[in-house]
Amino acid sequence: MAREPDWIDVGAADELKHRELQPVAARATRVALSFRDGQWGAVSNACNHVGGPLGEGDIDANGYIRCPWHGWKFHCRTGLGEPGFEDDRVPAFPVRTEGGRVLVDIANPTKRHKKPHAPHPLARKPVREPGPLRMAGISTTAMDAGHPRFSGSDHLLEHALAAAREKGAETRLIKLNDLKFRPCEGYFSKSLRACTWPCSITQMHPNDQMDQVYEALVHWADAVIVATPIRWGAPSSLYYKMAERLNCVQVDVATKEEQIICNKVAGFIIVGGQDNIQGVAGQMLSFFGELGFHFPQFPYIAHSRGWSHEDMENNVRIVRDSKALAEGAAALAERCLAIAGRLIVHDQPPAPPVGMRGGMKGRPIGAD
Ligand code: FES
Numbered sequence: 001m002a003r004e005p006d007w008i009d010v011g012a013a014d015e016l017k018h019r020e021l022q023p024v025a026a027r028a029t030r031v032a033l034s035f036r037d038g039q040w041g042a043v044s045n046a047c048n049h050v051g052g053p054l055g056e057g058d059i060d061a062n063g064y065i066r067c068p069w070h071g072w073k074f075h076c077r078t079g080l081g082e083p084g085f086e087d088d089r090v091p092a093f094p095v096r097t098e099g100g101r102v103l104v105d106i107a108n109p110t111k112r113h114k115k116p117h118a119p120h121p122l123a124r125k126p127v128r129e130p131g132p133l134r135m136a137g138i139s140t141t142a143m144d145a146g147h148p149r150f151s152g153s154d155h156l157l158e159h160a161l162a163a164a165r166e167k168g169a170e171t172r173l174i175k176l177n178d179l180k181f182r183p184c185e186g187y188f189s190k191s192l193r194a195c196t197w198p199c200s201i202t203q204m205h206p207n208d209q210m211d212q213v214y215e216a217l218v219h220w221a222d223a224v225i226v227a228t229p230i231r232w233g234a235p236s237s238l239y240y241k242m243a244e245r246l247n248c249v250q251v252d253v254a255t256k257e258e259q260i261i262c263n264k265v266a267g268f269i270i271v272g273g274q275d276n277i278q279g280v281a282g283q284m285l286s287f288f289g290e291l292g293f294h295f296p297q298f299p300y301i302a303h304s305r306g307w308s309h310e311d312m313e314n315n316v317r318i319v320r321d322s323k324a325l326a327e328g329a330a331a332l333a334e335r336c337l338a339i340a341g342r343l344i345v346h347d348q349p350p351a352p353p354v355g356m357r358g359g360m361k362g363r364p365i366g367a368d
Contacts, residue, residue, distance in 0.1 A: 002108055003107045003108055004107060005094070005105045005107055005108060006105060006106050006107035007096075007103040007104070007105050008026035008027055008029075008103065008104050008105075008106055009101050009102070009103055010024040010025070010026050010031065010033065010102050010103070010104050011024065011101070011102055012100060012101060012102070013097045013100050013101060013102050014100065016033060016035065016102050017035040019035070020034060020035060020036055020058075020059055021033070021034045021055060021057065021058060021059050021065060021076065022055050023045050023053055023054075023055025023056060024055070024104075026042075026093075026104045026106050027106065029044075029104075029106045030044070030045035030046065030053075030055070031043070031044065031045055031055070031093060031104055031106075032044065032045045032053075032054040032055035032057075032065060032076070033055065033095070033102070033104070034059060034065070034076040034077070036059060036063065036076060039077065040095045040096070040097065040102060041075075041076040041077035041092070041095065042092065042093040042094075042095040042104045043065070043074060043075075043076065043077070043078075043079040043090050043091065043092045043093065044079065044090040044091040044092075044093075044109070044112065046090070047067040047069065047072055047074070047090070048072065048074075048081075048088055048089075048090055048112065048114050049067065049069070049070055049072050049117075050069070050070075050193045050196075051193065052067040052068060052069030052070065052072075052191075052193075052194065053068065053069075054067055054074060054090070056068045059076050060073065062082075063075055063076050063077070064076065064082050068190070068194075069187065069190065069191070069193070069194040069200060070194075070200050070203045070204060071200075071203060071204035072088075072117070073085075074088075074089065074090045077092065078092050078110075079091055079092035079110060081115065085115060085117065087113055087115040088113065088114060088115035088117070089110065089111075089112065089113050090112055091109035091110050091111065091112050092109060092110045093105055093106060093108070093109045094108055120198045120202070120203055122197075122198040122202065122211060122214050122215065122218065122219070123197070123198055124219075126218055126219050126260050126261075126262065128222070128263070128344065131170070132168050132169055132170055133164075133167075133168070133169040133170070133222050133223065133337050133340055133341055133344075134169060134170045134171075134172070134220055134221050134222050134223070135160075135161065135164040135169050135170070135171050135172075135221060135222070135223045135224070135225065135333065135336065135337065135340075136171070136172045136173075136174060136216040136217065136220065136221035136223075136224045136225075137157045137158075137160060137161045137171065137172070137173045137174070137224075137225050137227065138174050138176065138213065138216075138224060138225070138226045138227065138242070139151070139153070139154050139157055139173065139174070139175040139176060139177065139227050140153075140176050140226065140227065140228045140229075140235065140236045140238045140239035140242065141153055141154050141175075141177060141227070141228070141229055141236060141238070142176075142177055142236060142237060142238050143177060145177060145178065150316050150320060151229065151271075152229070152271035152303065152315070152316065152319035152320070153227040153228055153229050153269050153270065153271040154175075154227060155319060155320060156227065156269045156271065156301070156319070156325055156326065156328075156329040157173070157225060157227035157269055157329070158173075159325075159326045159329040159330055160225050160227075160267075160269065160329040160330060160332055160333040161173060161225075161333065162330070163329070163330030163331075163333045163334060164223075164333045164334075164337060167333075167334060167337055169223075169337055172216055172220065172221070174212055174213060174216060176213075176238040176239075176241070176242055177238065179209040179210065179212060179213070180207070180208070180209050181201075181208050181209050181210035181213075181241070181245065182201050182205065182208055182210075183241055183244060183245075184201070184241075184244035184245050184247060185201060187200045187201075188247060188251065192251065192255065195247060195248055195251050196248060196251060196252065196255075197248045197249060197251070197252040197260060198211075198214065198248065199214070199245060199248040200248070201245070202214065210242070210245050213242060213245075213246075214249075217246075217249075217261070217264075217291075218249065218260050218261065221264065222263070222264060222265065222337075222340040222341075222343075222344060223264065223265040223266070223267070223333075223336040223337055223339075223340040224264070224265070224266050224267075224293070224336075225266070225267045225268065225269060225332065225333060225336060226239070226266065226267075226268050226269070226284060226288075227268070227269040227270075227271075228268070228269070228270055228271075228280065228284070229270075229271055229272055230270060230271070230272025230273070230274065230275075230276060230277070230280055230304060231272075233274075233275070233276035233279055233280070234276070234279070234280060234283065235270075235280050235283060235284060239284075243287055246287075246291065249261065249291055250290050250291055250361070250362075251362070253290070253291065253292050254360065254361055254362030254363060255362065259292045260292075261291050261292035261293060262292065263294075263340070263343040263344055264292070264293050264294065264340070264343075265293060265294045265295065265296060265336045265337075265339045265340040265343065266288040266293035266294070266295060266299070266336070267295070267296060267299050267300060267332045267333070267335065267336040268281060268284045268285070268299060268300035268301075268302075269300065269301055269302070269329060269332070270284075270300055270301075270302035270303075271302065271303050271304070271319060272303075272304040272305075273304065273305055273309065273310070273312045273315050274304060274305065274306065274307055274309070275304050275306050275307055276304075277302040277304055280302075281299075281300045281302065284300070285299060285300070290361055294339060294343060295339075296332075296335035296336050296338065296339045297335060298332075298335065299332075299335075300332070301325070301328040301329060301331075301332050303318075303319060303322075303325055305318075
Protein backbone atom coordinates (compact mmCIF):
# COMPACT_ATOMS: atom_id res chain seq x y z
CA MET A 1 0.00 0.00 0.00
CA ALA A 2 1.32 3.44 -0.96
CA ARG A 3 2.44 5.62 1.93
CA GLU A 4 1.92 9.35 2.32
CA PRO A 5 4.35 10.87 -0.24
CA ASP A 6 7.42 12.60 1.12
CA TRP A 7 8.56 14.75 -1.82
CA ILE A 8 12.09 16.04 -1.37
CA ASP A 9 13.51 18.89 -3.45
CA VAL A 10 16.87 17.72 -4.83
CA GLY A 11 17.71 20.77 -6.97
CA ALA A 12 16.93 22.95 -9.96
CA ALA A 13 15.81 21.00 -13.04
CA ASP A 14 17.72 23.33 -15.39
CA GLU A 15 20.97 22.58 -13.62
CA LEU A 16 20.43 18.87 -12.99
CA LYS A 17 19.45 18.06 -16.57
CA HIS A 18 22.97 18.93 -17.79
CA ARG A 19 24.21 15.56 -16.51
CA GLU A 20 22.62 12.35 -17.73
CA LEU A 21 23.40 10.64 -14.41
CA GLN A 22 24.48 11.94 -11.04
CA PRO A 23 24.26 11.10 -7.35
CA VAL A 24 22.04 13.43 -5.29
CA ALA A 25 20.99 13.51 -1.64
CA ALA A 26 17.31 13.44 -0.70
CA ARG A 27 17.72 14.02 3.03
CA ALA A 28 19.67 10.93 4.16
CA THR A 29 18.74 8.91 1.07
CA ARG A 30 21.36 8.72 -1.69
CA VAL A 31 19.74 8.65 -5.11
CA ALA A 32 21.12 8.04 -8.62
CA LEU A 33 19.24 10.73 -10.56
CA SER A 34 19.05 10.47 -14.34
CA PHE A 35 17.70 12.66 -17.13
CA ARG A 36 17.54 10.87 -20.45
CA ASP A 37 15.38 11.34 -23.53
CA GLY A 38 13.46 14.04 -21.66
CA GLN A 39 12.56 11.73 -18.73
CA TRP A 40 13.70 11.83 -15.14
CA GLY A 41 14.64 8.68 -13.26
CA ALA A 42 15.55 8.16 -9.59
CA VAL A 43 16.91 4.88 -8.23
CA SER A 44 18.89 3.97 -5.14
CA ASN A 45 22.52 5.00 -5.38
CA ALA A 46 23.67 1.73 -3.74
CA CYS A 47 24.38 -1.17 -6.11
CA ASN A 48 23.11 -4.61 -5.11
CA HIS A 49 26.55 -6.18 -5.50
CA VAL A 50 28.71 -4.56 -2.81
CA GLY A 51 27.22 -1.09 -2.62
CA GLY A 52 28.94 0.69 -5.52
CA PRO A 53 27.71 4.26 -6.21
CA LEU A 54 25.38 3.87 -9.21
CA GLY A 55 25.09 7.65 -9.66
CA GLU A 56 28.80 7.73 -10.53
CA GLY A 57 28.42 5.17 -13.31
CA ASP A 58 27.16 5.69 -16.83
CA ILE A 59 24.03 4.77 -18.81
CA ASP A 60 24.19 2.35 -21.73
CA ALA A 61 22.23 2.59 -25.00
CA ASN A 62 19.30 0.66 -23.47
CA GLY A 63 18.91 2.89 -20.45
CA TYR A 64 20.76 0.72 -17.93
CA ILE A 65 23.06 2.31 -15.38
CA ARG A 66 26.40 0.52 -15.39
CA CYS A 67 27.87 0.40 -11.88
CA PRO A 68 31.34 1.99 -11.86
CA TRP A 69 32.81 -0.68 -9.58
CA HIS A 70 32.19 -4.01 -11.36
CA GLY A 71 29.71 -3.27 -14.15
CA TRP A 72 26.40 -4.67 -12.85
CA LYS A 73 23.45 -2.98 -14.58
CA PHE A 74 20.14 -1.56 -13.35
CA HIS A 75 17.59 0.40 -15.38
CA CYS A 76 17.81 4.12 -14.74
CA ARG A 77 14.03 4.52 -14.18
CA THR A 78 12.69 1.11 -13.06
CA GLY A 79 15.74 -0.07 -11.10
CA LEU A 80 15.35 -3.53 -12.68
CA GLY A 81 18.46 -5.56 -13.49
CA GLU A 82 19.43 -6.10 -17.12
CA PRO A 83 17.65 -8.80 -19.16
CA GLY A 84 18.03 -12.15 -17.41
CA PHE A 85 18.51 -10.38 -14.06
CA GLU A 86 15.17 -8.52 -13.80
CA ASP A 87 14.73 -10.00 -10.31
CA ASP A 88 17.91 -8.28 -9.21
CA ARG A 89 16.55 -4.81 -8.67
CA VAL A 90 17.40 -1.65 -6.76
CA PRO A 91 14.71 0.64 -5.35
CA ALA A 92 13.17 3.11 -7.83
CA PHE A 93 11.62 6.32 -6.49
CA PRO A 94 8.72 8.39 -7.91
CA VAL A 95 10.19 11.60 -9.38
CA ARG A 96 8.57 14.74 -10.84
CA THR A 97 9.26 18.41 -11.46
CA GLU A 98 7.34 21.35 -10.06
CA GLY A 99 8.14 25.04 -10.40
CA GLY A 100 11.47 24.22 -12.05
CA ARG A 101 12.54 21.98 -9.15
CA VAL A 102 13.14 18.21 -9.19
CA LEU A 103 11.26 16.33 -6.45
CA VAL A 104 11.86 12.75 -5.33
CA ASP A 105 9.33 10.85 -3.16
CA ILE A 106 11.50 8.98 -0.69
CA ALA A 107 8.50 7.42 1.09
CA ASN A 108 7.47 5.16 -1.81
CA PRO A 109 10.42 3.34 -3.34
CA THR A 110 9.98 -0.06 -4.95
CA LYS A 111 11.50 -2.92 -2.96
CA ARG A 112 15.13 -3.90 -3.32
CA HIS A 113 15.55 -7.53 -4.31
CA LYS A 114 18.85 -9.34 -4.77
CA LYS A 115 19.40 -12.20 -7.13
CA PRO A 116 22.77 -13.89 -7.06
CA HIS A 117 24.86 -13.54 -10.21
CA ALA A 118 27.04 -16.41 -11.37
CA PRO A 119 30.51 -15.75 -9.94
CA HIS A 120 33.29 -14.86 -12.36
CA PRO A 121 35.16 -18.03 -13.43
CA LEU A 122 38.31 -16.78 -11.69
CA ALA A 123 36.42 -16.42 -8.39
CA ARG A 124 36.27 -20.19 -7.88
CA LYS A 125 38.08 -21.52 -4.83
CA PRO A 126 41.69 -22.32 -5.74
CA VAL A 127 42.06 -26.08 -5.45
CA ARG A 128 45.19 -27.83 -6.63
CA GLU A 129 44.17 -30.38 -9.25
CA PRO A 130 46.08 -33.68 -9.05
CA GLY A 131 48.92 -34.14 -11.49
CA PRO A 132 52.58 -33.34 -12.00
CA LEU A 133 54.14 -30.14 -10.69
CA ARG A 134 53.28 -27.10 -12.81
CA MET A 135 55.55 -24.15 -13.54
CA ALA A 136 54.52 -20.88 -15.17
CA GLY A 137 57.15 -18.64 -16.75
CA ILE A 138 56.29 -14.98 -17.11
CA SER A 139 58.26 -12.88 -19.54
CA THR A 140 58.00 -9.15 -18.88
CA THR A 141 60.19 -8.05 -21.78
CA ALA A 142 58.70 -5.44 -24.11
CA MET A 143 59.61 -5.63 -27.78
CA ASP A 144 58.24 -5.09 -31.27
CA ALA A 145 56.47 -8.39 -31.92
CA GLY A 146 56.87 -7.90 -35.68
CA HIS A 147 60.64 -7.53 -35.36
CA PRO A 148 61.63 -9.59 -32.33
CA ARG A 149 65.12 -9.29 -30.89
CA PHE A 150 67.17 -11.46 -28.58
CA SER A 151 66.22 -10.99 -24.94
CA GLY A 152 68.65 -12.26 -22.31
CA SER A 153 65.96 -12.66 -19.63
CA ASP A 154 63.62 -14.52 -22.03
CA HIS A 155 66.52 -16.74 -23.13
CA LEU A 156 67.25 -17.78 -19.55
CA LEU A 157 63.54 -18.22 -18.82
CA GLU A 158 63.35 -20.70 -21.69
CA HIS A 159 66.28 -22.63 -20.16
CA ALA A 160 64.47 -22.67 -16.81
CA LEU A 161 61.23 -24.00 -18.31
CA ALA A 162 63.08 -26.62 -20.35
CA ALA A 163 64.77 -27.83 -17.15
CA ALA A 164 61.38 -27.97 -15.41
CA ARG A 165 60.00 -30.12 -18.23
CA GLU A 166 63.01 -32.42 -17.95
CA LYS A 167 62.12 -32.89 -14.29
CA GLY A 168 58.63 -33.98 -15.31
CA ALA A 169 56.81 -30.70 -14.66
CA GLU A 170 54.18 -29.17 -16.92
CA THR A 171 55.11 -25.68 -18.06
CA ARG A 172 53.29 -22.67 -19.42
CA LEU A 173 55.01 -19.58 -20.85
CA ILE A 174 53.17 -16.26 -20.70
CA LYS A 175 54.69 -13.31 -22.53
CA LEU A 176 53.11 -10.11 -21.27
CA ASN A 177 54.18 -8.53 -24.55
CA ASP A 178 51.66 -10.78 -26.36
CA LEU A 179 48.74 -9.89 -24.09
CA LYS A 180 46.34 -6.99 -24.47
CA PHE A 181 45.48 -5.77 -21.01
CA ARG A 182 44.56 -2.45 -19.51
CA PRO A 183 46.71 -0.74 -16.89
CA CYS A 184 45.33 -0.65 -13.35
CA GLU A 185 42.85 2.21 -13.19
CA GLY A 186 43.05 2.79 -9.45
CA TYR A 187 39.80 1.19 -8.28
CA PHE A 188 41.50 0.94 -4.90
CA SER A 189 41.23 4.72 -4.66
CA LYS A 190 37.45 4.53 -5.18
CA SER A 191 36.93 2.01 -2.41
CA LEU A 192 38.51 -1.11 -0.95
CA ARG A 193 35.35 -2.94 -2.08
CA ALA A 194 35.95 -1.77 -5.65
CA CYS A 195 39.42 -3.38 -5.77
CA THR A 196 38.69 -6.97 -4.87
CA TRP A 197 39.46 -10.33 -6.39
CA PRO A 198 38.77 -10.90 -9.29
CA CYS A 199 39.98 -7.56 -10.63
CA SER A 200 37.19 -5.06 -11.49
CA ILE A 201 38.69 -4.49 -14.95
CA THR A 202 38.63 -8.23 -15.64
CA GLN A 203 34.99 -8.41 -14.58
CA MET A 204 33.96 -5.45 -16.73
CA HIS A 205 36.07 -6.06 -19.84
CA PRO A 206 35.80 -9.68 -21.00
CA ASN A 207 38.46 -9.14 -23.69
CA ASP A 208 41.11 -8.00 -21.22
CA GLN A 209 43.81 -10.71 -21.28
CA MET A 210 45.23 -10.26 -17.80
CA ASP A 211 42.95 -13.19 -16.92
CA GLN A 212 45.64 -15.49 -18.35
CA VAL A 213 48.11 -14.27 -15.71
CA TYR A 214 45.52 -14.53 -12.92
CA GLU A 215 44.52 -18.04 -14.00
CA ALA A 216 48.16 -19.18 -14.05
CA LEU A 217 49.23 -17.56 -10.77
CA VAL A 218 46.16 -18.17 -8.64
CA HIS A 219 44.79 -21.45 -9.99
CA TRP A 220 47.20 -23.39 -12.18
CA ALA A 221 50.86 -23.06 -11.22
CA ASP A 222 52.71 -24.53 -8.26
CA ALA A 223 55.77 -22.43 -9.09
CA VAL A 224 56.30 -19.31 -11.14
CA ILE A 225 59.47 -17.78 -12.53
CA VAL A 226 59.25 -14.12 -13.50
CA ALA A 227 61.92 -12.86 -15.89
CA THR A 228 62.68 -9.18 -16.34
CA PRO A 229 65.23 -6.92 -17.96
CA ILE A 230 66.58 -4.02 -15.91
CA ARG A 231 65.32 -0.63 -17.05
CA TRP A 232 66.98 2.31 -15.33
CA GLY A 233 67.55 0.32 -12.18
CA ALA A 234 64.02 -1.12 -12.02
CA PRO A 235 62.06 -4.08 -13.43
CA SER A 236 60.50 -3.52 -16.86
CA SER A 237 57.43 -1.35 -17.46
CA LEU A 238 55.41 -4.47 -18.34
CA TYR A 239 56.38 -6.00 -15.00
CA TYR A 240 54.92 -2.98 -13.21
CA LYS A 241 51.83 -3.01 -15.41
CA MET A 242 51.26 -6.62 -14.31
CA ALA A 243 52.12 -5.90 -10.66
CA GLU A 244 49.62 -3.05 -10.47
CA ARG A 245 46.88 -5.34 -11.81
CA LEU A 246 47.84 -7.89 -9.13
CA ASN A 247 46.88 -5.39 -6.45
CA CYS A 248 43.46 -7.06 -6.21
CA VAL A 249 45.21 -10.27 -5.11
CA GLN A 250 47.16 -8.43 -2.41
CA VAL A 251 43.96 -6.73 -1.20
CA ASP A 252 42.31 -10.13 -0.98
CA VAL A 253 45.25 -11.43 1.06
CA ALA A 254 45.17 -8.40 3.38
CA THR A 255 41.43 -8.37 3.98
CA LYS A 256 40.47 -12.03 4.21
CA GLU A 257 41.58 -14.80 6.49
CA GLU A 258 41.77 -17.30 3.65
CA GLN A 259 44.47 -16.58 1.11
CA ILE A 260 44.04 -17.27 -2.57
CA ILE A 261 47.80 -17.75 -3.07
CA CYS A 262 48.67 -20.84 -1.09
CA ASN A 263 51.58 -23.29 -1.26
CA LYS A 264 53.12 -21.61 -4.29
CA VAL A 265 56.73 -20.71 -5.00
CA ALA A 266 58.26 -17.82 -6.94
CA GLY A 267 61.73 -17.30 -8.41
CA PHE A 268 63.17 -14.53 -10.57
CA ILE A 269 65.52 -13.99 -13.51
CA ILE A 270 66.99 -10.51 -13.84
CA VAL A 271 69.19 -9.46 -16.74
CA GLY A 272 70.40 -5.99 -17.60
CA GLY A 273 73.10 -4.10 -19.39
CA GLN A 274 73.62 -1.99 -16.30
CA ASP A 275 73.25 -2.51 -12.61
CA ASN A 276 70.97 -2.39 -9.57
CA ILE A 277 70.25 -6.10 -9.53
CA GLN A 278 69.74 -6.08 -5.76
CA GLY A 279 67.25 -3.22 -6.04
CA VAL A 280 65.26 -5.00 -8.76
CA ALA A 281 65.35 -8.28 -6.84
CA GLY A 282 64.26 -6.48 -3.66
CA GLN A 283 61.22 -5.04 -5.45
CA MET A 284 60.18 -8.38 -6.84
CA LEU A 285 60.80 -10.37 -3.65
CA SER A 286 58.88 -7.83 -1.60
CA PHE A 287 55.89 -7.81 -3.93
CA PHE A 288 55.61 -11.56 -4.45
CA GLY A 289 56.15 -12.06 -0.72
CA GLU A 290 53.15 -9.81 -0.05
CA LEU A 291 51.09 -11.88 -2.48
CA GLY A 292 51.82 -14.94 -0.34
CA PHE A 293 54.45 -16.77 -2.41
CA HIS A 294 57.22 -18.82 -0.84
CA PHE A 295 60.81 -18.58 -2.08
CA PRO A 296 63.47 -21.22 -2.54
CA GLN A 297 66.97 -20.79 -1.20
CA PHE A 298 68.69 -18.30 -3.56
CA PRO A 299 65.41 -17.15 -5.15
CA TYR A 300 66.86 -15.29 -8.12
CA ILE A 301 69.60 -15.42 -10.69
CA ALA A 302 70.87 -12.31 -12.43
CA HIS A 303 73.45 -10.86 -14.75
CA SER A 304 74.57 -7.35 -15.65
CA ARG A 305 77.62 -5.76 -17.21
CA GLY A 306 77.72 -2.86 -14.78
CA TRP A 307 77.67 0.89 -14.86
CA SER A 308 80.71 1.39 -17.13
CA HIS A 309 79.48 -0.69 -20.06
CA GLU A 310 77.17 0.48 -22.84
CA ASP A 311 78.24 -2.28 -25.26
CA MET A 312 74.97 -4.15 -25.22
CA GLU A 313 75.86 -6.25 -28.23
CA ASN A 314 78.58 -7.80 -26.07
CA ASN A 315 76.16 -8.31 -23.23
CA VAL A 316 73.77 -10.13 -25.56
CA ARG A 317 76.60 -12.39 -26.72
CA ILE A 318 77.70 -13.09 -23.15
CA VAL A 319 74.21 -14.11 -22.03
CA ARG A 320 73.46 -16.13 -25.16
CA ASP A 321 76.74 -18.06 -24.93
CA SER A 322 77.02 -18.46 -21.18
CA LYS A 323 76.77 -22.09 -20.10
CA ALA A 324 76.95 -20.99 -16.46
CA LEU A 325 73.89 -18.73 -16.76
CA ALA A 326 71.91 -21.41 -18.60
CA GLU A 327 72.78 -23.92 -15.89
CA GLY A 328 71.93 -21.33 -13.24
CA ALA A 329 68.47 -20.84 -14.78
CA ALA A 330 67.91 -24.60 -14.82
CA ALA A 331 69.03 -24.88 -11.19
CA LEU A 332 66.66 -22.05 -10.19
CA ALA A 333 63.76 -23.94 -11.77
CA GLU A 334 64.77 -27.11 -9.92
CA ARG A 335 65.00 -25.27 -6.57
CA CYS A 336 61.52 -23.78 -7.12
CA LEU A 337 60.03 -27.15 -8.01
CA ALA A 338 61.71 -28.87 -5.06
CA ILE A 339 60.13 -26.44 -2.59
CA ALA A 340 56.76 -26.52 -4.40
CA GLY A 341 56.75 -30.32 -4.18
CA ARG A 342 57.39 -30.23 -0.44
CA LEU A 343 54.69 -27.60 0.16
CA ILE A 344 52.12 -29.69 -1.67
CA VAL A 345 53.03 -32.84 0.23
CA HIS A 346 52.81 -31.10 3.58
CA ASP A 347 49.83 -28.93 2.55
CA GLN A 348 50.68 -25.82 4.53
CA PRO A 349 47.78 -23.98 6.16
CA PRO A 350 46.56 -21.18 3.89
CA ALA A 351 47.00 -18.30 6.31
CA PRO A 352 48.22 -17.44 9.78
CA PRO A 353 45.43 -17.86 12.32
CA VAL A 354 43.32 -14.84 13.19
CA GLY A 355 45.02 -12.58 15.68
CA MET A 356 48.58 -13.21 14.50
CA ARG A 357 48.74 -10.88 11.55
CA GLY A 358 49.73 -7.55 13.11
CA GLY A 359 52.32 -5.76 10.98
CA MET A 360 51.23 -7.37 7.72
CA LYS A 361 50.37 -4.91 4.94
CA GLY A 362 46.85 -3.60 5.26
CA ARG A 363 46.27 -5.12 8.73
CA PRO A 364 45.46 -2.35 11.20
CA ILE A 365 47.19 -2.96 14.52
CA GLY A 366 44.78 -3.14 17.41
CA ALA A 367 42.02 -4.45 15.15
CA ASP A 368 42.45 -8.10 16.08
S1 FES B 1 29.38 -2.78 -6.47
FE1 FES B 1 28.21 -2.50 -8.25
S2 FES B 1 28.93 -4.02 -9.59
FE2 FES B 1 30.08 -4.35 -7.79
